[in-house]
Amino acid sequence: MATADEAGGAVAGVEAGAGDQGGGGGGCLGEVRRAARAVLFLAAVALPCLVLYSAAVAPAGRFVRPAALLWPGRTAPPPRSDVDPTEGEDARLERVLRAAAMANDTVILTTLNSAWAETGSVVDVFLESFRIGEDTRGLLDHLVIVSLDLAAHRRCEQIHTHCFALATDGVDFSGQKNFMSDGYLRMMWRRIDFLRLVLAKGYSFVFTDTDIVWFRNPLPHLYHDGDFQIACDHFTGDPDDLSNSPNGGFAYVRSSAATVELYRFWYAAREKHPGLHDQDVLNLIKRDPYLAQLGVRIRFLSTDLFGGLCEHGRSLSTVCTMHANCCIGLRRKIDDLGLMLQDWRRFMATPETDRHFVTWSVPRNCSMKKLER
Structure with missing residues (x-):
């Protein structure tokens, strides 16, 4: 001028x-x-x-x-998910779920606290896997990151579109929670109660821990007739075998009155089994006659497709997700998650005729020893 x-x-x-x-x-x-x-x-x-x-x-x-x-030449930043401080939590949740839902009212959910939300930490590897996987980038439009503390929520709003702040009165979920510590158990049980609420609102969900990398769209590989489908630390080979060892880090649950009641029953069972992880309590109640009366069909997912460091298939040609389970220590977890991405990039860069030669380089930093309960 x-x-x-x-x-x-x-x-x-x-x-x-x-x-x-x-x-x-x-x-x-x-x-x-x-x-x-x-x-x-x-x-x-x-x-x-x-x-x-x-x-x-x-x-x-x-x-x-x-x-x-x-910012000429750049697209506008994604809209903030929480813009009205006077809006109630229930209304906020409904709005975020509606914005992220697929046509069949299914959402993808993960939970995040500040320790895993720092730059270069677990959440960055998690989101990167969606960007480089097969048919996974578009799934980010349906992912809701549920932040458990303010720092995690602020980071979410910087890097993702659909963010929901889950408040818990009198509980601080920020910082690293050591496995089986009191803070860790509170965080896990808060998650179970929240997932019940999502089902009660009529939304089916795929729940994924943030320390899971997504290499392929897993939705086509889920069972058509399973109301409650869950990954495993150990898979017997039979998806209906209740002897399978469930891992709550990855699950698909179809919304119905029966699955809402399953989650209510599961959450209430924590009082009968104080000091236990939600996953261990599920292992105890999975044979309960009451669940059979509900008519919920429980199916277990193969570790060939939904693997982890506890147990996984050898072939990268079939894997959908990989979980950094059986691993203690945030730094070790981040390092091995990064190696998983390197393995995937190496696999994708290899000519198709030679891809069967590409193998996993993990675990390298994490322990394969079964964690003591």
Whole structure:
């Protein structure tokens, strides 16, 4: 935009040019000078305004988002998921679930606290796996990150579209929670109660721990007739065998009155088994006659497709997800998750005829010893 000084300088240049022409007509020349000065002043003020107006209005008369003006060539940042501090938690949850849901009212859910939300930590590896996997990038549109503390929620809003802050009165879920510590158990049980609420709202879900990498879209590999499907630390080979060892880090649950009651019963069972992990309590109640009366069909997912460091298939040609389970220590977990991504990139860069030669390089930092309960 031209300043007043620049406009004045331009007028002086015109006057100098007129003087060089020499010769008479002094009164007329004064009129010309005054007219030139007025025209240039109006141009200096009006032209920038015209440019800004043209930039703000598209050719068809459509308004262009201010973000497109502030950051040319970049898309606007994703909308914040929580914009109204006066909105109740239930209304916020409904809004976020509706925005993320697939056509069949299914959402993908994960939970996050500040220890796993730091830059370069678990959540960054988790999201990167969606970006580089087969038919997984689009699933990010249906992923809701449920943050368990304020720091995790702030990070979520920087890196993802669908974020939900889950408040728990009197409990601080920030920081690393050591396996089976009191804080860890509270966090896991809070998760079970939250998932019950999602089902009660009519949404089916795929729940995934954040320390799971997604290499392929797992949805086509789920059973069509399983109300409650869950990954395993050990898979016997029979998806209906209750002797399978369930792992709550990955599960698909179809919303129904029966599955809502399953989660209510599961959550209530913690009082009969104090000090136990939700996964261990599920192992204890999976044969309970009450679950059979509910009519919920429980099916267990093969570790060939839904693997982990506890047990996984050898072939990268079939794996959908890999879990950094059987691993103690955040740094070790992050390192081995990063190696999983390297293995995948190496697999994808290999000619198809030779891909069967590509094998896992994990576990390298994590222990394969079965964790003591």
